[in-house]
Amino acid sequence: MEQMATIMGQLSQAEAPRDNSKAPAFKTTSMKAPHSFDGTQAHELRGFIKSCQLISHNEPETFFCDRKKALYSTSFLTGRAGKWIENCLSNISNEYPSYLLNNWKLFEAQLFTLFGDPNEVRKAEQELDNLRMKEGGHVSLYIVDFRSLISRIGD
Known part of the structure; x- marks a missing residue:
C-alpha cells in the first residue's frame, strides 16, 4: 500500500503543469541582417542571396531546412519582389518538396529568373x-x- 502511494505521488508530479518560462526562446541570427531587396536593381540580387546563405550557413541549428532559409529571406523582399512573394505566401501551408518555399535552390533560381540580370x-x-x-x-x-x-x- 505504501508503494502504491509513492507511485501515485510520482505520477501526480509528472502530470503537474510544466513551467514554460524556461522554454528556449526562438533564436534569431546574431549576424547582420541582409539588406532588403526590392527587385529593381538586378546587380544587388547576388549580394542579397549571398548574405542570406552566409547567415543560414553560420546558424545551421536555426536554418536547418530549406523552408526556414526561404521564409527568412522572404522577410527582406520589398517592392516588386515583395509583391511577387505575397502570392507564394498565400500558399504557405503547401508542404510539397517541390514548392518554391520548401526548396532553396528553386527559390533562388526563381529570384534570378524574375529579378536577376539576364546578361x-x-x-x-x-x-x-x-x-x-x-x-x-x-x-x-x-x-x-x-x-x-x-x-x-x-x-
Whole structure:
C-alpha cells in the first residue's frame, strides 16, 4: 500500500503543469541582417542571396531546412519582389518538396529568373576581357576583381 502511494505521488508530479518560462526562446541570427531587396536593381540580387546563405550557413541549428532559409529571406523582399512573394505566401501551408518555399535552390533560381540580370554572364565575360592590372596597382586588388568576375561566370 505504501508503494502504491509513492507511485501515485510520482505520477501526480509528472502530470503537474510544466513551467514554460524556461522554454528556449526562438533564436534569431546574431549576424547582420541582409539588406532588403526590392527587385529593381538586378546587380544587388547576388549580394542579397549571398548574405542570406552566409547567415543560414553560420546558424545551421536555426536554418536547418530549406523552408526556414526561404521564409527568412522572404522577410527582406520589398517592392516588386515583395509583391511577387505575397502570392507564394498565400500558399504557405503547401508542404510539397517541390514548392518554391520548401526548396532553396528553386527559390533562388526563381529570384534570378524574375529579378536577376539576364546578361550578367555576358557582362562579366566582357569585364574579364577588359580587366587589366593598373600600373602601380596592387596585385591583390587585381586578384579580387578577377575572382569576383570568375564567380559570376561560373554560377
